[in-house]
Amino acid sequence: MTTNLNTMKLDKINSETAFNYKYLLRRMLPYIKPLTFRILTAFFLAIPLGLLDGITAFMLKPYIDVVVNGENISYFNYTLTRDFLSIIIPPGIIFFAGVQGMLKYLNVYLADWISLKISNNIKTDLFKKLVYLDSRFYDENSSGLVISRFLTDPDLAAKQLINSLKAIVTAFTSALGLIFVLLYNSWQLAFVGVSVLGLTFVPMTLLRKRIKKVSNKTTVVGGDITTSFNETYSGNKVIAGYNLQNNEFRKVKKLIKETFDLQMSLTKRAGWLSPFMYLIASFGIAFVMFYGNTLIKNGQLSTGSFASFITSLLLLYKPIKTLGNDLTNIQNIFVSLSRVFELFDYKTRIKDEGRENLTSEIETIEFKNVSFSYNEEKEVLHDINLKVKKGETIAFVGNSGGGKSTVVNLLPRFYDVNKGEILFNNKNIKDYTLTSLRNTISEVFQDNFIFCGTIKENILLGNKSATEEEIENVIKAAHLEDFIASQEDGINTQIAENGASLSGGQIQRIAIARAMIKNAPIVILDEATSALDNKSEKVVQYALDNLMKNKTVFVIAHRLSTIYNADKIVVINEGRIQEAGTHEELLKIENGSYRNLYNMQFKNQQITEV
Numbered sequence: 001m002t003t004n005l006n007t008m009k010l011d012k013i014n015s016e017t018a019f020n021y022k023y024l025l026r027r028m029l030p031y032i033k034p035l036t037f038r039i040l041t042a043f044f045l046a047i048p049l050g051l052l053d054g055i056t057a058f059m060l061k062p063y064i065d066v067v068v069n070g071e072n073i074s075y076f077n078y079t080l081t082r083d084f085l086s087i088i089i090p091p092g093i094i095f096f097a098g099v100q101g102m103l104k105y106l107n108v109y110l111a112d113w114i115s116l117k118i119s120n121n122i123k124t125d126l127f128k129k130l131v132y133l134d135s136r137f138y139d140e141n142s143s144g145l146v147i148s149r150f151l152t153d154p155d156l157a158a159k160q161l162i163n164s165l166k167a168i169v170t171a172f173t174s175a176l177g178l179i180f181v182l183l184y185n186s187w188q189l190a191f192v193g194v195s196v197l198g199l200t201f202v203p204m205t206l207l208r209k210r211i212k213k214v215s216n217k218t219t220v221v222g223g224d225i226t227t228s229f230n231e232t233y234s235g236n237k238v239i240a241g242y243n244l245q246n247n248e249f250r251k252v253k254k255l256i257k258e259t260f261d262l263q264m265s266l267t268k269r270a271g272w273l274s275p276f277m278y279l280i281a282s283f284g285i286a287f288v289m290f291y292g293n294t295l296i297k298n299g300q301l302s303t304g305s306f307a308s309f310i311t312s313l314l315l316l317y318k319p320i321k322t323l324g325n326d327l328t329n330i331q332n333i334f335v336s337l338s339r340v341f342e343l344f345d346y347k348t349r350i351k352d353e354g355r356e357n358l359t360s361e362i363e364t365i366e367f368k369n370v371s372f373s374y375n376e377e378k379e380v381l382h383d384i385n386l387k388v389k390k391g392e393t394i395a396f397v398g399n400s401g402g403g404k405s406t407v408v409n410l411l412p413r414f415y416d417v418n419k420g421e422i423l424f425n426n427k428n429i430k431d432y433t434l435t436s437l438r439n440t441i442s443e444v445f446q447d448n449f450i451f452c453g454t455i456k457e458n459i460l461l462g463n464k465s466a467t468e469e470e471i472e473n474v475i476k477a478a479h480l481e482d483f484i485a486s487q488e489d490g491i492n493t494q495i496a497e498n499g500a501s502l503s504g505g506q507i508q509r510i511a512i513a514r515a516m517i518k519n520a521p522i523v524i525l526d527e528a529t530s531a532l533d534n535k536s537e538k539v540v541q542y543a544l545d546n547l548m549k550n551k552t553v554f555v556i557a558h559r560l561s562t563i564y565n566a567d568k569i570v571v572i573n574e575g576r577i578q579e580a581g582t583h584e585e586l587l588k589i590e591n592g593s594y595r596n597l598y599n600m601q602f603k604n605q606q607i608t609e610v
Helices: 021-068 082-131 135-140 143-185 187-199 202-234 236-241 245-270 273-297 303-321 323-345 404-409 434-439 455-462 468-477 481-485 504-518 534-548 560-564 583-587 593-609
Strands: 073-075 078-080 364-372 381-389 393-397 419-424 441-444 522-526 552-556 568-573 576-581
Touching: 021 082, 021 143, 021 303, 021 323, 082 143, 082 323, 143 187, 143 202, 143 303, 143 323, 187 273, 187 303, 202 245, 236 245, 273 303, 381 404, 381 552, 381 576, 393 404, 393 560, 404 522, 404 552, 434 441, 441 504, 441 534, 455 468, 455 504, 468 481, 468 504, 468 534, 504 534, 522 534, 568 583, 568 593, 576 583, 576 593, 583 593
Parallel strands: 393 552, 393 568, 441 522, 522 552
Antiparallel strands: 073 078, 364 381, 364 419, 568 576
16 A cells, blocks of 8 residues: 655645554564564563563452451462461562563663664665655755654654553553452452443544644644744844844744644543543442442452452553553554655655666757646746757856756756656667766756865765875866865865855855866856855856866856857747857847847946956
8 A cells, every 4th residue: 555645745745544553564564574583572571561560469468368357368278377478478579579670671671772773774764765855845845844754753653653562562461460360359340340441442533533633733833843943043144134033933933832732732632531531440440349348248358359459450440541642642653654654655756767877978968849847837948949069068048037947957857857858869868877867967056055074075975986186186176275275174174064164155166176076078057156256256267167178068157258158058038948049149139139138237247258
């Protein structure tokens, strides 16, 4: 059974398998099987652990009847005397308590070890799933919801599932032991007590759907809260600069209140179960006391048997009284488990079904009748046709939002086309393996992501096996020598999260070095200098010039010299190619789109840059 996921949005997935316990436990088997011995050991330990709950109650009968009341009891033709029992029972209780304590420690240690192991294995597999999801997934889901679904749910599901199952085994064996004590003391009273116990299970089925609904909503709101914290961290300067502190505070306060309301909604709908259990348990105890008194008067039950029976019944009813809360937690576990396996069933839209490896020798790249949309409502690109030869530089220009970045994002298959095809060497790029396709492309974006680690580690992301000589060459070509020389630890300088301690130019040059060391035959430059000041832009442009040598280049740029020197300029507006040609050819078109754009944006740059 698999969940049908027709949406990329996590908040639209509603844990359809949350009540299919057999299916969920079957899905857990790959994580449980390698730990079978430890799990069985934990469960076997839980059996005597539960059975020992009845020892004290069992010993009350002979203690009260013999030691307190002076009656004699015979077992297998051996009479138990007051003196013998007064000496043996108290240390016996201590001994069994010690054994139970040791078993409990071993049981808790094993259960925690197993739970953490399963949780970590699930999170490892989920992270592998996460890193291979396509760009559309990240476009449509907030960071907070992703973190919540990929981290919180596995912890809740895996960690608590084993503990809950262990607790159920312990409670079950404890119940068996206590029921044996009840029957040993009085089968009549045992029938009354156990019958009342059975009534407590009737209302439990009412909880399930209420828990599922609230649990799903709580996850979504919890994700929104995490997103707000992430945004506050990343966007702290914007928040401060625009005086948005109160706005962010009100937003998070509202979300926290919504979480509170959801939790109280669950309490209102499910919280009555525990008080209801208390009430039923009290009826059971009252009936037993009333009927037990009659049996004592009739001489059918001794005082010790009655005391032992009442103690056993109280121990038996104790977990039942809190069963409402326990069942709420267990159902939450299965809801989380359902959401975990829905993530595993989540289908990325970028299918890696190609069988051929793409080599670095790419003679032609062609967009053939390509159309694309991010969603079903609006088409972003319409019938794009473009052919590029090896070693050419193609510059895309046009109004903001016209589709320039979308075109280049289709080359490494961050997204797949809706219609038409993209051809490398006259073959559809889907025929090539995704890894080999992306190995042939280097990207430098406007906002490049810098990972936590050293400068060297960030550069080597482009090629883990690069030699020291290759590293030195790209550092020079990317004009990073002076910056690295100014750092106390040089190339091993630690970088703050997302390059927070670096300037825009330094980030871009590290990204360029990363692209250079990859040495891919195709380079994509998506407005790589648009966010820089003039001085930084000039240095970065020198580095870009080195990166572009002997490469096939797709560039989205605002700098005239880059466009001017391109082999072909493609004007894209409203998702369509309006014009294509060299700088001189396009300027000759009367009332042409490029000519108008040149007059508005680029003409003044000619004085200083061309």
